[in-house]
Amino acid sequence: MLTNEDNETLTRVGPGTPMGELFRRFWLPALLASEVSEPDGAPVRLRILCEDLLAFRASDGQVGIVEAYCSHRGAPLYFGRNEQGGLRCAYHGWKFAADGECIDVPNADHPRDNSKARAKLGIRAYPTREAGGIVWVYMGPPERQPAPPALEWTLVPPSHRHVSRWLQRSNWLQGAEGEIDTSHISFLHKDHDPATSAIYVTGANLAVDGAPEITVKETDYGFASGARRQLGDEYFWRVTQWLLPMYSLIPRAPSTAFTGSGGRAWVPIDDYNTTTFAYAYRVDQPLSADELDMIEKGAHFPPRTARHAVQLGSGQPIDAFVPLANFDNDYLIDRDRQRTSNFSGIAGVSAQDRSVQEGMRGATGQPRGIVDRSREHLVRSDVCIMIARRRLLRMARELQQGLEPDLVMNGDAYGVRAISKVCATAGFDEFLQQFGHECAIQQEETK
Ligand code: FES
Ligand SMILES: [Fe+2]
Incomplete structure (x- = not known):
């Protein structure tokens, strides 16, 4: 849980607010x-x-x-x-x-x-x-003015990546926290049919173990988290990257060589609305027609969207891509499908995420507010969320005291990858010794 004061600090983004000023450094x-x-x-x-x-x-x-x-x-x-x-x-x-x-x-x-x-x-x-x-x-x-972040998906040829954006009607942190919440994948995104499960983004077999062992390695750019799931006699490891202030890198399905990954960035529109940017990329070859088709149809990764002028409540309308499955139509939930084919009854990873993030309980008891984090009950699997909040709070408060974030001048710090592996290695330190070079993790611990 968070105190109301900390929650306000993390979620308010207007000019002059601690978090708003921190975002303005990137x-x-x-x-x-x-x-x-x-x-x-x-x-x-x-x-x-x-x-x-x-x-x-x-x-x-x-x-x-x-x-x-x-x-x-x-x-x-x-x-x-x-x-x-x-x-x-x-x-x-x-x-x-x-x-x-x-x-x-x-x-x-x-x-x-x-x-x-x-x-x-x-x-x-x-x-x-x-x-x-x-x-x-x-x-x-x-x-x-900071250095450009050397995010790998920005450096590959255009044929190797897909980018999109859409409107999320929640505070930015509700979206960003979902990215580093690996345990929800075993539930919210579970598909009963392996042929249609979210393999592209998340890798197979996540439903086998819904309580992964999560270890976090803090770095100068944010952190790498290792989620270990039991898979027969071995372990299924997923290393997810969180890059300040709000980028994720999510691994693809396990493979021997790194081929690419995807993720999202959460850019606050205001305190109650966010633009979600999604990116998917390969390093080894252009995205195939099948991959692009899957992405563009919104089967798993971005939602189907249409661009509209949207009035958000104050100021002028904005031009936003609005997901067709949204809050106003219950994300097109299909209860039959929920019984028979997937855990949520909602099609598409992004719509599944929005269905639980946009309607969270706000301080006034109203959905679409800013979630009241003083009433949560965090458990072990929420460790990434706790660390991210602590890190952001510290940076925002340091900036208020005049301490500028050094990270923004080091664009190369963003040159990391998300990987997944099936192996017998049990500890995250050992795993990083073995495979750390593949994700170029910077081992330097931050205080
Ligand atoms: S309002 Fe007069 S020129 Fe713009
Ligand atoms: Fe999700």
Whole structure:
């Protein structure tokens, strides 16, 4: 359990909050590059860390992520014209470059020829970069811009990876905690038919042992957790990586050589909504047609989604991919299927996860709030969650005291892998001695 104070610290992400400021020290996935594929194309409405933003690709190919409202009288720039090096507000024609500079004020003479005066009329803009099919944004102090995280899925050729994003209507931590909660896989994601079980993401045989022995190795980037399940005379090991502040790497099914993995990143929209980014990749070859088909149909990994403008309660609408199975339709639960074919009665790993994470009991007793962690009863298998919370709380509080996170300057720290193995090795230390080189785990313990 957590005190209400700690829970508030971990979950609130607006400007000035401890966790909001910590997130602002990292590069964050903002949207898919394919959503702004065309220079001078339509902008995309975003909200990140409680700020309304707009992404657009300018004429020179640069992606701008800027505040969503015009500096003149606050009109939504979404309705503007993206043309000739900037976004022109539809109301009175003021124009803004991708870096936020106001470059034209056509309805007034005064600042038009006065660049100093015009500079004051700029809108907030954040640095962006593109990698891994994603546009990333950095929303922190300019002088502390971090190194790009060398996440392997961002480095493989485009044919070797699949990325997607969708809206999750919960606080970010409810999603992120599910990623490092290995024991739920044996239940929530159990499929009675091995042919359709979530092998792609989780590996086979997870249902055999629902109480894995979990050992956590803290590292500079977060931690590696080893979940050991009994499998006949041997052990089935899954090493999952958690990378600060909110990335997971989940192993594929066991194999002798590393072929790839997948995972998710949880980017807070505000305190109650999150953009989930999912990635799957191979290192050895392009994703096969079958693999892509499975991913795109949403059979296991991302959900089927459709892009909509969504009103979340405050500010402007955002453009989000909304899962077709969602809170409003009970995630299309099929009770017959639950009796006969899978544990949840819900199709797809992601919809299964959302069904239990979006409706968690909030402090007011209402679902879709922020889960009340003072009322939980954590057990041994929740060890990863306890460690992640402790780590995040410590970093957020240190930052409040002026201690910047060193990690953000070390992008290479993110170059790790998630693996799974079937072997006779019983201890995690021994396992790492044997196979640690395959996941490039940094053995350095953090205090
Ligand atoms: S509100 Fe945008 S130009 Fe007037
Ligand atoms: Fe899950």
